[in-house]
Amino acid sequence: METEKIRVYDEEGNPKGIATRQDVHKKGYWHDTFHCWLAGRQGDRDVVYLQLRSETKKDFPGLFDITAAGHLLAEETVEDGVREVREELGVPVEFDDLCSLGMVKDQLALPRFTDNERCHCFLYKELENIDLRFELQLEEVSGVAKLDFREFAALFMREKESVEIEGFEVAPDGGKRTFVREISLQDMVPHSAGYLEKIIESIAQELNR
Numbered sequence: 001m002e003t004e005k006i007r008v009y010d011e012e013g014n015p016k017g018i019a020t021r022q023d024v025h026k027k028g029y030w031h032d033t034f035h036c037w038l039a040g041r042q043g044d045r046d047v048v049y050l051q052l053r054s055e056t057k058k059d060f061p062g063l064f065d066i067t068a069a070g071h072l073l074a075e076e077t078v079e080d081g082v083r084e085v086r087e088e089l090g091v092p093v094e095f096d097d098l099c100s101l102g103m104v105k106d107q108l109a110l111p112r113f114t115d116n117e118r119c120h121c122f123l124y125k126e127l128e129n130i131d132l133r134f135e136l137q138l139e140e141v142s143g144v145a146k147l148d149f150r151e152f153a154a155l156f157m158r159e160k161e162s163v164e165i166e167g168f169e170v171a172p173d174g175g176k177r178t179f180v181r182e183i184s185l186q187d188m189v190p191h192s193a194g195y196l197e198k199i200i201e202s203i204a205q206e207l208n209r
Contacts, residue, residue, distance in 0.1 A: 005019070009029070019031075025113050026112070032118050035066050035068075036098065038123075039125060046149040049144055049146045050065060050145050052167070053140070082095045101199065123206050125206065143169030161184055163182065165180070165183055
């Protein structure tokens with residue numbers, strides 16, 4: 001995976017060539033990613049789904065994150081990114097099923113890891129019976145959880161220190177274990193404040209249409 005070829009850009013979005021995934025994060029190149037949030041009405045509330053990253057992942061194992069996301073390879077278009085929803089979650093989504101949330105920049109700097117993403121963000125809000133359709137790519141995702149969207153927004157905007165989520169994770173024997181637990185931002189993959197503010201605002205606008 002570290003040798004995957006990814007198209008890279010300068011900060012203004014001008015193409016600068018192709019680099020390996022390893023060099024993208026080592027040298028901090030700007031690159032394209034695909035983010036798909038699953039959020040919508042269930043019963044009397046709006047909910048949002050999070051994926052639980054596999055414990056075997058190199059980066060941020062065992063943390064909750066965007067419902068489905070991944071890098072766009074050099075030969076892929078933004079439309080091709082919908083494969084992430086199918087591969088990671090097993091949900092047969094088509095690109096035309098998604099609402100665009102625009103391109104949002106996200107930056108993260110850690111020791112030996114610099115992530116400068118041009119995130120092409122989308123929303124899938126047809127959530128009827130969605131819980132019955134998850135078939136996880138276990139090397140990537142070990143579980144899925146959901147929470148009230150207002151609680152999610154309050155957590156990301158640091159108005160609450162923790163929120164309650166409910167979901168399932170796949171046990172070593174292949175069975176599913178359900179859970180209800182409290183999580184804080186420390187249980188989430190880190191994202192920049194600018195990214196989180198824009199995503200919360202954009203999802204809220206779509207849910208209120």
